Amino acid sequence: MTASGILLVDKPGGWTSHDIVARTRRLAGTRKVGHAGTLDPMATGLLILGLNSSTRLLTYIVGTDKEYRATIRLGSATSTDDAEGDLLAQAPAAALAAVSDEAIRSGVAALTGEIDQVPSAVSAIKVDGKRAYARVRAGEEVVLAARAVTVSVFEIGDIRRAAEAIDVDVRVVCSSGTYIRSLARDLGAGLAVGGHLTALRRTRVGPFSVDHARPIDGLDVAERLIPAALAAGELFERLELTEQQAIDLTHGKRIHVPDWENGSGEPIAALSPTGHLVGLIEFRGKEARTLVNFPTDEIATA
CATH class of the missing domain: 3.30.2350.10 (Pseudouridine synthase)
Structure with missing residues (x-):
């Protein structure tokens, strides 16, 4: 296996x-x-x-959290908020020419921080048990509810101008559930010229x-392949178990760790003396219980 x-x-x-x-x-x-x-x-x-x-x-x-590099094209809106959709509207050249670099920076600033974002209708979000994009492709009109997201970094790298478009290269760091296509759409809408995404690259996940x-x-x-123990160690604080503690957690028992101090409330990666990931655990005071167990006969060692 x-x-x-x-x-x-x-x-x-x-x-x-x-x-x-x-x-x-x-x-x-x-x-x-x-x-x-x-x-x-x-x-x-x-x-x-x-x-x-x-x-x-x-x-x-x-x-x-996630990090992305993207290019936003100002001057046109599409049905999918990206380059794969149908063109819905094209701004006149005069309207584009009136959009200053400072106005673009102000628009980006308005979309930074904790914001309420309406996801793109062509998304994987389920509406009454069916993906939104499937409903759109079936000809239904889909309007998704706004959701709170956090855009901690929305940074402009370059602004390139042509007669029919303004291309803006950006770096975005955001919370899970943030749609970069929606940022492109909303930036264009705020500038009254329309906008959509022409390039997107995810550069980091956690x-x-x-x-x-x-x-x-x-x-x-x-x-x-990154062993589960190493991957969990990147995500969480680690606790090195004794052999008996590893056995107890594997059998669903709670363990007592008198010298443990953990105030984050986040899961802890519990490692056996051999380096295997026994499971993810949570503490209540000095006692820990298993949140997720990992079968030791399958896991690659660190």
């Missing part, structure tokens, strides 16, 4: 996240493969996959960087 672990894949444009999962299943020889956060087909960059029992870590990875990812073509799964 293929070991459990995390894979960092640099997704190419034109592939869906499901395409990457399907290819990985064949490469790894296991059906149990999942991913932590969908990337649109147009997007490139970091897609995190979990294999076998390490799929249990994906829930925690999905909730971490502690994991695209610099350590590899393309799916030619990927050696065994060589690139």
Whole structure:
């Protein structure tokens, strides 16, 4: 059986996240493969996959903050808020010429911090049990409710002007659930010229960087697999267990750790003396209980 672990894949444009999962299943020889956060087909960059029992870590990875590099085209709006959609409106050249660099910076500033964002209608959000994008493709009109998100960094790198468009290169650091397409749409709407995304690359998910990812073509799964213990150690504080504590947690018992101090309330990665990830645990005072167990006969060692 293929070991459990995390894979960092640099997704190419034109592939869906499901395409990457399907290819990985064949490469790894296991059906149990999942991913932590969908990337649109147009997007490139970091897609995190979990294999076998390490799929249990994906829930925690999905909730971490993300970093993106993107290009926003001002001057036109599309049906999908990105370059793959149908053109809905094109701003006159005079209106574009009236948009100053300072106005763009002010628009970006207004979309930075804690904001209420309406996701793109062409998204994977479920509406009455059906994906929003499926409803849109079926001809339904979909209006999603605004949700609170945090855009901690919205940074302009370059502004390039042409007669029919203004291209703005940006770097965005944001909370889970933030849509960069929606930022492009809202920036264009705020400037009254329309806007959509023409390029998107995810460069970081939580502690994991695209610099350590590899393309799916030619990927050696065994060589690139990050053991669950190492991956959990990147995400959480670690507790090294005694042999008896590891046995107790494996059997669903609580353990008492008299010298433990943890005020974060976050899960803790509990490691056995051999370096295996026994599970993710939570503390109540000096006592800890298991949140998620990991089978020791499947996990790759650190």
